[in-house]
Amino acid sequence: DAGVIQSPRHEVTEMGQEVTLRCKPISGHDYLFWYRQTMMRGLELLIYFNNNVPIDDSGMPEDRFSAKMPNASFSTLKIQPSEPRDSAVYFCASSLAGRSYEQYFGPGTRLTVT
Amino acid sequence: GQSLEQPSEVTAVEGAIVQINCTYQTSGFYGLSWYQQHDGGAPTFLSYNALDGLEETGRFSSFLSRSDSYGYLLLQELQMKDSASYFCAVREQAGTALIFGKGTTLSVSS
Numbered sequence: 004d005a006g007v008i009q010s011p012r013h014e015v016t017e018m019g020q021e022v023t024l025r026c027k028p029i030s031g032h033d034y035l036f037w038y039r040q041t042m043m044r045g046l047e048l049l050i051y052f053n054n055n056v057p058i059d060d061s062g063m064p065e066d067r068f069s070a071k072m073p074n075a076s077f078s079t080l081k082i083q084p085s086e087p088r089d090s091a092v093y094f095c096a097s098s099l100a101g102r103s104y105e106q107y108f109g110p111g112t113r114l115t116v117t
Numbered sequence: 118g119q120s121l122e123q124p125s126e127v128t129a130v131e132g133a134i135v136q137i138n139c140t141y142q143t144s145g146f147y148g149l150s151w152y153q154q155h156d157g158g159a160p161t162f163l164s165y166n167a168l169d170g171l172e173e174t175g176r177f178s179s180f181l182s183r184s185d186s187y188g189y190l191l192l193q194e195l196q197m198k199d200s201a202s203y204f205c206a207v208r209e210q211a212g213t214a215l216i217f218g219k220g221t222t223l224s225v226s227s
Contacts, residue, residue, distance in 0.1 A: 036214055046160070046204065046217040059214065094159060104150045104167075104208045104215065108159035 007109035009095050015115045021083040024112045026095030027076055032107070033100040037070055037080050040111075041091045052078065053100075085116045119143045121218035123205055128224045129195050137190045137221045139205030147208040149181050149188045150215060155201045163190070163203075192223070200225045 008027040016022055028035045036051040050060040055072045063070070067086070072078040082089055092113050096106040121141045129135045139149065148167035152160040166172055166181035166188060178191040192199055202222050206215035 034212075045219040048214050048216070051214045053212070096160075101212070103212055104148050104165045104206075105162045106160075106215065108161070110159055 007095055007097055007107055009093075009109035009112050011112060012110060013113045013115075015117065016085055017117055018086055019084045020116075021081065022085045022089075022114060022116075024080040024093050024095075024114070026078045026080070026109060028078070028095070028097030029107055030076065031099070032097035034098045034103050034106075035072060035078050036096040036098075036106060037078070038094040038096065038108075039091045040094060046094075049080070082114075085114075087116045090114055090116050119207075119216055121205055121207060121216060123203075123218045123221045125219070126222045126224070128226065131195055131197060131225055131227050133195050134191065134193050135195060135223065137192070137203050137205075137223070139188050139190075139218055141186050141188075141205070141207050141218075143207050143209050143216060145209035146183065146186070147210055147213075149179070150206045150208065151177075151179050151190045152204045152206060152217075153201050154204065154220070160204060195225045197225050197227065199223060 010025045037049040038046050040046045049062045050070045052072045070080045092111045094108050094111045096108040098106045123139045150165045151163040154160040164179040171180045176193045181188040202220040204217050204220045206217045
């Protein structure tokens, strides 16, 4: 299996622009998680899905952030408009049902907003 | 509130044994996971404890005491490649997401 795939790996954008991060989970996994990692705040859960349905989005910082999972093999995290404080590494992870303690992380997208 | 406490940094030499502690305070508790993250890389799963006691996986072991809200990761026969950040993470309920600690940076020197 190719593992969790994320794109792009790096994104540099200007403040105010829309950013879309993409994730393909491991085939057969039921859970998909979006995290943000910064030095100051560590690894923060933004939102997670179970069978394509959002379960908990309480970690989404504000209305500028939105996430979708239109099917079992694809999810997006969108930031509109982006701000410099959104600069971080964004990870997508997936897991099997009943094993959400064992998550498989993608390589991450390093986002820089100038 | 929720909190997971772990030391920010630990240093050790090759061949040594190091223990990384994690204490947690969460609204629920279903189990404790440990993840490793090398610089510039993604977190990778190491171990999971749902019950009290020690789980051994090669050079790494993980321990849990539910009554003390405490766990640790034990790394034996340290190697340079073990230099990384180590995160403890709590699963509050079955089927829910993990709450991650801030991580412990382990530096192994020769």
